[in-house]
Amino acid sequence: MMREFEIERQFDIKIEVIKANKGIYYLKSNKGERCLKRINYGPQKLLFVCGAKDHLINNGFKGVDKYYLNIEGEPYALVNEDLYTLSEWLDGRECDFHNIEEVKIAARTLAKMHEASKGYDPPENSKLKSDLGRWPSLMAKRIKSLDKMRDMVRKKNNKNNFDLIYLKSMEFYKEIGKKALKTLEESNYIELCEIAENDKNFCHHDYTYHNIIIDKDENVNIIDFDYCKREVRTFDISNFMTKVLKRVNWDMNFAKAIIDSYNEVSELREDEYKVLFAYMQFPQRYWRLANRYYYNEVNWGQNTFASKIESIIKEQEQFLLFLEDFKNEYFLSSDS
Known part of the structure; x- marks a missing residue:
């Protein structure tokens, strides 16, 4: 079971609403809407992914779900040996491949x-x-x-x-x-x-x-x-x-x-x-x-x-x- 207070503590947020949504969690927090996700790979691989997103943003490609860092400056929370990431909740529709x-x-x-x-x-x-x-x-x-x-x-x-x-x-x-x-x-x-x-x-x-x-x-x-x-x-x-x-x-x-x-x-x-x-x-x-x-x-x-x-x-x-x-x-x- 995910311990919500650990997510709150490590990311320094207060969770107001949490909803499961297609393998991720939608969070409404005191700092806005967020996407919480449990990942099934290790921290070193995550740092590659996080660095890749930051690189895109720094190169002017802003349209990505940027990660938030925890209080230690890492892009994850460690809860019961599981890694969770917190990223921007991007509202919108999925691309229609028939259009x-x-x-x-x-x-x-x-x-x-x-x-x-x-x-x-x-x-x-x-x-x-x-x-x-x-x-x-x-x-x-x-x-x-x-x-x-x-x-x-x-x-x-x-x-x-x-x-x-x-x-x-x-x-x-x-x-x-x-x-x-x-x-x-x-x-x-x-x-x-x-x-x-x-x-x-x-x-x-x-x-x-x-x-x-x-x-x-x-x-x-x-x-x-x-x-x-x-x-x-x-x-x-x-x-x-x-x-x-x-x-x-x-x-x-x-x-x-x-x-x-x-x-x-x-x-x-x-x-x-x-x-x-x-x-x-x-x-x-x-x-x-x-x-x-x-x-x-x-x-x-x-x-x-x-x-x-x-x-x-x-x-x-x-x-x-x-x-x-x-x-x-x-x-x-x-x-x-």
Whole structure:
């Protein structure tokens, strides 16, 4: 049980109202509205995240959920061995990914955030988080794990609905995964990682609708930097694009709107398109769902898993058409 008086003591506030809200707590305090959140990682990683937000603010990107410091000057309270952060409560609506104008605004905001992230030197006592250079081996490992999960299913005596769907569909996604890895290996990925390393930039790593808050004055704020790390920016762009496109039947107009809007603020290099394409091509959602299912990462019901894998499979045709259109639009060789 969270001890509220410890939160009050360590952050030097008086709590007037506390309400649970989607995995966080809304607080009304004597110092205004706050967001209280229990985090599931250690203080060194938190210092990296806190430093990243401060760096953005110092570079003129103010639209983030800034942390408040405790009475010791640290961005957390330690309660029963749990870490809690206290940040600004940002009021507004979540970005609507079906609305192309809001999607364009979100793309421009992402570009501004990437620009402001450059030159970030994490605090000395923080833990540097980086995925730079890791993606070829991550993709290879995930492709192999599709086989491992298939072997697990084959050994099961009682195969359920999800198992049967997985057995039927995994070969298709494995082949696409191999193509994505080949695309990445034939790209300038390593050189782009070196540029990102020198620029000292970082990515949000979970840039999706519920982390993009549009306030009453139509200002865009980005929240929840828990997963931010050093990374090539095309990862964030592809992740954002996938989250949008799966909701709009892989409509190429949305993809172009995102890239055009991003380029208005910070133009992509020609060789970044191939890396972006490799990320888009890789069956990350399919792999992640199967991984969650077979390694019990989340406790959703059987039906939820089955309907999620079915909806991914339903998109196959549109997804392949999209990949073809993307290649043609951005002049990528036809053997990718």
